[in-house]
Amino acid sequence: MHVVVNAAASADGKLSTRRREQVTISGPDDFARVDRLRAASDAVLVGVGTVLADDPHLTVDDPALREERETRGDAGNPARVVVDSSGRTPLDARILDDAATTYVVVARDATADRKASLADAGAEVLVAGDERVELSAALSKLGERGVEELMVEGGGEIIYSLFAAGLVDELSLYVGSLVIGGREAPTLADGPGFVESFPQLSLREVGRVDDGVLLRYDVVGSIESS
Ligand SMILES: NC(=O)C1=CN([C@@H]2O[C@H](COP(=O)(O)OP(=O)(O)OC[C@H]3O[C@@H](n4cnc5c(N)ncnc54)[C@H](OP(=O)(O)O)[C@@H]3O)[C@@H](O)[C@H]2O)C=CC1
Numbered sequence: 001m002h003v004v005v006n007a008a009a010s011a012d013g014k015l016s017t018r019r020r021e022q023v024t025i026s027g028p029d030d031f032a033r034v035d036r037l038r039a040a041s042d043a044v045l046v047g048v049g050t051v052l053a054d055d056p057h058l059t060v061d062d063p064a065l066r067e068e069r070e071t072r073g074d075a076g077n078p079a080r081v082v083v084d085s086s087g088r089t090p091l092d093a094r095i096l097d098d099a100a101t102t103y104v105v106v107a108r109d110a111t112a113d114r115k116a117s118l119a120d121a122g123a124e125v126l127v128a129g130d131e132r133v134e135l136s137a138a139l140s141k142l143g144e145r146g147v148e149e150l151m152v153e154g155g156g157e158i159i160y161s162l163f164a165a166g167l168v169d170e171l172s173l174y175v176g177s178l179v180i181g182g183r184e185a186p187t188l189a190d191g192p193g194f195v196e197s198f199p200q201l202s203l204r205e206v207g208r209v210d211d212g213v214l215l216r217y218d219v220v221g222s223i224e225s226s
């Protein structure tokens, strides 16, 4: 499986505000790029924190891109994936509508009731891990269901865990021209943070998009602190 993380950050590296409310950081050309990236993916993954904060839809906006997917025999929209250990995804979340297949990946400890409610609401419930979702097992289960190209759209906790597990191949980061600030505001990689060994990136592309900068990196291993 090939895993691409895509995110938009402010110039000070924040994904949203300290209130965890969504901020429009990308401009129209960057949103169009994100739409193309979704259209080129088999599935788009987020953590449950992003579902609770943003109630995202995660579908392809441009009808021409959906048509291209259908012409090549794919569903109009990629599958959507929520990583959600205890099944906290609200049953009326937009991600559970019938626009695409939605996998909710829970841990074994999620209650049977919650799993059944999510399935009734339209999700395909997958189990990976005991108390918390184990990400390499989750990605294996998605692979078994035909997911080869996986796009990750945040947030900071899930992105950190994917880097920590060595599961990220590429990072596309749009840096918008605004400052959000706030020590509690989500950043690209939150979690406990790295202290001795850090994911090492190799810059493949840099360019101006809208009034910001798009940085594309390959993940090439790890770098030790000196
Ligand atoms: N600008 C941008 O590009 C984007 C911005 N955002 C912003 O980010 C914020 C949400 O980010 P955040 O709160 O970090 O939420 P995440 O979307 O990263 O979800 C985190 C949750 O995922 C669940 N989870 C399950 N398994 C794991 C695991 N192995 N590792 C980590 N998490 C796991 C946890 O909940 P549990 O323990 O219950 O399973 C955890 O709290 C919002 O403010 C949103 O607006 C989000 C996406 C993109």
Ligand SMILES: Nc1nc(O)c(N)c(N[C@@H]2O[C@H](COP(=O)(O)O)[C@@H](O)[C@H]2O)n1
Pocket (backbone or CB within 6 Å): 006, 007, 008, 022, 023, 024, 025, 026, 031, 034, 046, 050, 054, 055, 056, 057, 058, 059, 153, 154
């Ligand atoms: N690429 C990008 N730029 C921004 O400025 C953003 N705020 C985000 N947010 C992400 O997009 C999701 C919303 O998707 P839908 O429009 O509902 O399909 C949101 O949940 C974040 O993951 N992304």
